Amino acid sequence: MTSRTRWTPYVFISPFFILFFVFMIVPVGAGAYLSLTEWAGLGTPEFIGLDNYRRLMDDPVFGISLFNTGFYTLCALLIVFPAALLMAVALNARGLKLRDFFRMIYFMPVVLSPIIIALIFGLIFDGEYGLFNAILQALFGYAGINWLTDPLWARVVVVILVLWRWTGFLTIFFLAGLQGIPRELYESAEIDGAGPLRRFFSVTMPQLRPVTAFIAVTMLFNTAQIFEEPFLLTEGGPGQSTVSIAMFIYRAGFEQQELGYAAAAGVMMFIIVFVLGLAAARVFGVGRSNQ
Amino acid sequence: MKPMSRRRALQTMGLAGLGVVGLTGCRFVGETQTVTSGQAPIEMWTHDPGYAEFFTQAAADEELVGGSPWDFDVNVTSVSADGVVTRLITQAVARRPLPDMAGLEIDQFARMLRSGIAENLLVDLTSLADQHGENLLRTEAYSSEGRVFAIESDNCISVMWYRQDLFEELGIPEDVETWEEMLEIGAEVAADGGYAIGMVSNSGTAVVQSFGQMLLQRGGSFYDAEGQLSVVSEEAVDALEMMAEGVRSGAFLSMGDPYGGATAAALGDDRLIAIVMPNWYEAYGLQANVPEQEGLWRARTIPRFSGGGHIASTIGGTAFGVVADQPLSDAAVDFLDRTYLSPEGQLARYHAGGYLPTLVDLYQTNEFLSIESEFLGGQRIFEVYGPAAEDLPPYYQSENSPQMREAFAGPLLNAIHGNVAPEDALQAAADSYHRQVDE
Numbered sequence: 001m002t003s004r005t006r007w008t009p010y011v012f013i014s015p016f017f018i019l020f021f022v023f024m025i026v027p028v029g030a031g032a033y034l035s036l037t038e039w040a041g042l043g044t045p046e047f048i049g050l051d052n053y054r055r056l057m058d059d060p061v062f063g064i065s066l067f068n069t070g071f072y073t074l075c076a077l078l079i080v081f082p083a084a085l086l087m088a089v090a091l092n093a094r095g096l097k098l099r100d101f102f103r104m105i106y107f108m109p110v111v112l113s114p115i116i117i118a119l120i121f122g123l124i125f126d127g128e129y130g131l132f133n134a135i136l137q138a139l140f141g142y143a144g145i146n147w148l149t150d151p152l153w154a155r156v157v158v159v160i161l162v163l164w165r166w167t168g169f170l171t172i173f174f175l176a177g178l179q180g181i182p183r184e185l186y187e188s189a190e191i192d193g194a195g196p197l198r199r200f201f202s203v204t205m206p207q208l209r210p211v212t213a214f215i216a217v218t219m220l221f222n223t224a225q226i227f228e229e230p231f232l233l234t235e236g237g238p239g240q241s242t243v244s245i246a247m248f249i250y251r252a253g254f255e256q257q258e259l260g261y262a263a264a265a266g267v268m269m270f271i272i273v274f275v276l277g278l279a280a281a282r283v284f285g286v287g288r289s290n291q
Numbered sequence: 292m293k294p295m296s297r298r299r300a301l302q303t304m305g306l307a308g309l310g311v312v313g314l315t316g317c318r319f320v321g322e323t324q325t326v327t328s329g330q331a332p333i334e335m336w337t338h339d340p341g342y343a344e345f346f347t348q349a350a351a352d353e354e355l356v357g358g359s360p361w362d363f364d365v366n367v368t369s370v371s372a373d374g375v376v377t378r379l380i381t382q383a384v385a386r387r388p389l390p391d392m393a394g395l396e397i398d399q400f401a402r403m404l405r406s407g408i409a410e411n412l413l414v415d416l417t418s419l420a421d422q423h424g425e426n427l428l429r430t431e432a433y434s435s436e437g438r439v440f441a442i443e444s445d446n447c448i449s450v451m452w453y454r455q456d457l458f459e460e461l462g463i464p465e466d467v468e469t470w471e472e473m474l475e476i477g478a479e480v481a482a483d484g485g486y487a488i489g490m491v492s493n494s495g496t497a498v499v500q501s502f503g504q505m506l507l508q509r510g511g512s513f514y515d516a517e518g519q520l521s522v523v524s525e526e527a528v529d530a531l532e533m534m535a536e537g538v539r540s541g542a543f544l545s546m547g548d549p550y551g552g553a554t555a556a557a558l559g560d561d562r563l564i565a566i567v568m569p570n571w572y573e574a575y576g577l578q579a580n581v582p583e584q585e586g587l588w589r590a591r592t593i594p595r596f597s598g599g600g601h602i603a604s605t606i607g608g609t610a611f612g613v614v615a616d617q618p619l620s621d622a623a624v625d626f627l628d629r630t631y632l633s634p635e636g637q638l639a640r641y642h643a644g645g646y647l648p649t650l651v652d653l654y655q656t657n658e659f660l661s662i663e664s665e666f667l668g669g670q671r672i673f674e675v676y677g678p679a680a681e682d683l684p685p686y687y688q689s690e691n692s693p694q695m696r697e698a699f700a701g702p703l704l705n706a707i708h709g710n711v712a713p714e715d716a717l718q719a720a721a722d723s724y725h726r727q728v729d730e
Contacts, residue, residue: 040406041380060723061697126553128546148547149493149704237494239701254377256693257402 028270034263041259052264062265064240065248066272068155069224072244073276075159076166076223081216084167088174089204103175106168117165118232122148125157151241154234158242161229166222170215177211178204213284220280224273245269324618331361331622336370336378337394339609341644342444343367346392348643349630355639356629361622372396372609376403379614383412389614391623395441397432397608401692404435404518413440414613414620419628427632428649431516432686433610441610442631445571445646448679449504449604452577453488453565455589455668461486461564465591470533473594477542480564487557488542488565491534491707492549496696498703500606501549504567505530507684508604509596518689522699523721529598531706531713538707545707555580567593569606570647570676578666586668590675592682603679605686634658647676654680691728698724 035052037045056062091102109117124131125147137143147153181204189199205212227246230236236243236251243251245265253262280286333350337343343365349355350363368390370378376399382389389412395403403409420430420439433441458465461480467473477488492501503513511526537543544563546554557563558581568576577588592602611631613623630636637648638658653659654677664672689695699720706716 040402040408042383042408042411043406059727061727122548123552126547126551128544129553129556146545149545151701235494235496237496237700238498238704240697241701251693251697254373255402257376257380257405257408257690 031263031266034260035267036264037260038258039260040257045260048260052261053268055261056264056268061240061243062245062248065243065245068230068241068243069226069245071155072159072162072226073220073223076162076219077216079159080163080167080170081219083163084170084215085174085208085212087167087171088178089200091171091175092178103172106171108168109165110169114165114228114232117161118229121157121161121233148234149238151238154238154242158230158233161233162223162226165229166219170219173211173215174208177208181207209285213281213286216284217277217280217286220276221273224276225269245272325620326361326618326622328360329362330364331619331626332364332366333392333619333623333626334388334390335365335367335392335394336375336390337367337609337611338370338372338375338396339394340369341646342394342609342611343369345640345643345646346626346630349636349639350626352639354635355633356626359625359629361625363622363626372399375399379412380408389617391617391619392611392613392627394444394609394611395433397610397686397688398692398696400433400441400610401688401690403440404688404690407435409435409440409612410438412614414615414624416440416442416613416624416627419624419632423632423650426650426652428651428680428683429605429608429610429686432608432688433612441612442627443608443610443649444631444640445608446649446676446680446683447569447571447605447608448647448676448683449508449567449569449593449606450590450675450679451565451567451593452572452588452590454561454584454587456587457486457561457564463488465589467594469597470594471597474533474537474540474542477537478540481541485541485562486564487544487562489537490544490546490549490554490557490563490566491538492547493545493704493707494547494549496700497549498707499696499699502530502534502699502703504604504606505534507686508593508601509598510600510684512685512687513692513695514687514689516685516687518687520689520691520695520721520724522695523717525598526600527717528713529596531703531717533596535707535709535713539709550576558584567604571607571645573664573666574645585666589667589670590672592675592679601682601684603683605683608686647680651680691724694727695724698727 034045036047036049038048038051039045087106090096091099091106096102123129127133127146127149130147132147133143133145136145145153147157185203185207186199189203194202225246226244227250230242230244231247231250234242236247246269249262249265249269252258252265333346335343335346346365347367350365356363373396375393375395379389379393381387400409403412415438417437417439420427420442428446429443430439433439433443453465455465457463461484463476463480467476473488480486480488490501492498506512506522506527509526509530511522511524511530513520513522515521534543538545544557546557548554554563554576558577566572566576573588573590577584593604595602611627613620613627617623631640632650634650634653634656637650637653640646641648641659641662648654648659654673659673660671660677662671662673663669702711702716702720702723705711706713711719
C-alpha cells in the first residue's frame with residue numbers, strides 16, 4: 001500500500017471531522033467553559049466555578065421555564081403526536097379524494113412565517129377584540145377568557161399554536177409510513193376477524209414503529225428547545241408564565257448580557273434534552289432492528 | 292513510511308482544526324489615525340429610520356454643521372434596537388469595524404452598564420452634557436458612575452391624550468385635577484357606556500412599562516441615583532393601587548399589546564377615549580391607527596396623584612453615543628453636539644420626526660410655543676409639553692434593569708388583577724429580583 005493510498009480514506013472523511021470539530025466541539029467546549037465564568041461579552045471572562053449553576057437552582061424564572069418546557073413537551077407528545085397519527089390514518093383511508101390537496105393544506109402552517117402566525121394568533125386570542133372570544137360570546141354569551149393575559153390560558157394558547165403548526169407536518173411523516181404498510185396485512189387481519197381497532201393496534205402501530213420512533217424523538221428534541229412560539233406570541237408573558245428554557249437562555253444572553261449565566265442554562269438544557277432523548281430513543285427503540 | 296494509525300490521523304486533524312480556529316482570531320490591528328478635519332463620513336447604526344433621515348439631512352444643513360472643521364456625511368446601517376448593542380459588542384470582541392455613532396434604545400442601554408461595556412466602548416460625553424447643566428434633561432438614564440455616555444434624542448414626555456368631543460359629550464371636565472377624581476369619572480362612564488379613560492398593558496414585560504409610567508409620575512422610581520432598587524415604596528403602592536382600581540372598575544382597559552391591533556380597535560370604535568402615553572404616541576399610536584379622528588384628540592398634563600408626584604411622566608427613549616477610539620470619534624462628537632445640543636438642532640429634530648427638545652429652556656421659546664398640531668385640532672402643544680418638561684421625573688436604570696422587568700411582570704399583573712395586595716406583590720417581586728440578580 002503506497003503512502004498516498006493510505007491517506008486517501010482519511011482525506012475523504014476529514015471535511016466532516018474538521019467541520020464537526022470547528023462548528024460543534026469548539027463551541028460546545030467554549031460554552032461549557034463560559035458556563036463557569038462571569039462574562040458580559042467584553043473583556044476577559046472571570047472564572048467563578050459553579051456559581052452560575054447554584055444561581056440557576058435558586059432562580060425562580062429558571063424553575064418556571066423548566067416547568068413550562070416540560071408542559072409543552074408533554075402536551076406535544078400527548079396531544080400533537082396522537083392527533084397527527086389520527087389525521088394520517090384519516091388521510092390514508094381508501095377512496096379519499098383530494099388527498100394531495102389535504103396534504104398540502106396540512107403542510108402549510110410549517111411553511112408560513114412564524115411571525116405572521118403569531119400576529120394572527122394574537123388577534124384571534126385577544127381578550128377584548130379576539131375572534132375566539134367573539135365566537136364564545138355569540139354561542140354561549142360568555143367571552144371572559146383572558147387567553148393571552150391569564151398565565152394558564154396563555155400556556156394553553158402556546159400549546160394550541162404548537163398543535164396547529166406541527167400536527168400537519170408530522171401527519172405527512174405518518175402518512176408516508178402508512179402508505180408503506182402492505183395492504184395484504186390488513187386483508188389477512190380482516191380475514192382473521194380483526195375489527196378496525198384491532199387492525200390499528202395489531203397491524204398499523206407495529207408497522208409504523210420506526211416512523212413513530214423517529215417522529216417521537218424529533219418532536220421531543222424540538223419541543224424541549226421551543227422558542228419561537230412563546231417568544232412571538234406572548235413574549236414569555238403574562239409575567240414569566242410562558243417562558244421556555246430556550247427563551248430563558250436568550251434573555252440571559254441577549255437581554256441581560258450575562259453570557260456565562262446563559263451558557264450555564266444552555267448546558268443544563270443540553271443535559272436535560274440529551275437525557276430525555278436517550279430515554280426516548282430507548283423507549284421507542286430508535287436504531288434497533290424490528291426483529 | 293510507517294502507516295498512520297486512525298487515532299493519530301484524528302489527533303492530527305484535531306490539531307489542524309484548533310490551528311484554524313486559532314488563526315481566525317489573529318489579524319493585524321493597525322493604529323487609529325484620528326481625523327481632525329476634512330471629510331468625515333460618519334458610520335451610524337440605528338433602529339429607527341426617523342433618526343437616519345434626520346442625521347442625513349443634518350449633515351448637509353449649513354445652519355447646523357456650518358463652521359465645523361469636518362465635512363460631514365452619514366452612512367446609516369439599519370439594525371434592530373437590541374441588535375445595535377449585540378453587534379457593537381461582538382464586533383468589538385472580534386475587532387471588526389465599528390460604527391462612529393450608535394443609536395441606543397433606553398432599555399438596551401442597560402445592557403451596556405454591565406461590566407463597564409459603556410465605559411470601554413463609548414466616548415465619555417460628560418463634558419458635552421455639563422455645558423448645559425440642568426437645562427439638559429434625561430442624561431441620568433445613559434450614565435454610569437456619574438459619567439454620561441449617550442445624548443437623548445427625545446424627551447419622551449408622557450401626557451394624557453383624550454377625545455375632546457367625547458369628553459364634552461359625556462360631561463367629563465378637561466381639567467380634572469387628580470387621578471382619584473378621574474378614576475371616579477372613569478368608573479361611571481365605563482358602567483354607563485363601556486368607555487375607558489386609560490389602558491393597562493399586560494403582555495410580557497409591557498406591564499412593567501405601564502406601571503413604570505405611573506410610578507414615575509407618582510414620584511417613585513425603580514432605581515435610585517446609585518442604581519439600587521428603590522421600588523418598594525409608598526409611591527409604588529399608590530401607583531399599583533390606582534392601576535388595579537382602574538382595571539377593577541372598568542375605567543382602564545387591560546390590553547395585551549399597547550401598540551397592537553386590539554388597542555387600535557379600541558381607539559377606532561371610540562371605546563378608549565383617553566390614554567396616558569409619551570409624545571411619540573401622537574404619531575405612532577393615534578395618527579397611525581385612527582387618522583380619521585384628526586381634530587378630535589387633545590393633550591393635557593396628567594392628573595396628579597393626591598398623594599403627590601408630577602404632572603408628567605416618561606416611557607422609552609433613544610440616545611446616541613459615539614464609539615471610542617475610531618478615526619472619526621472626535622468628528623462624531625462634534626456632529627452630535629451640533630445636531631443634538633444646539634437650539635437649531637433641537638428645532639430641526641422636532642420638525643423632522645416630532646422629537647421633543649431635551650433642553651428645557653427651549654419649551655418657552657416662540658419657535659416651539661407657536662407650533663400647532665393639526666391632528667390635535669390646532670392645539671398649541673408646547674403649552675402642554677412646557678409645564679410637563681419642567682416637572683419631568685428622572686429615570687434611573689441599572690445593569691439589572693432587564694432582570695427587574697422580568698421579576699416584576701408577574702407580581703404586578705397579579706396585583707392589577709386583584710389577586711394579591713399591591714404591597715405583597717411589590718415585596719414578592721423585589722424578593723424574586725434579588726434572587727435573580729445574585730446581589
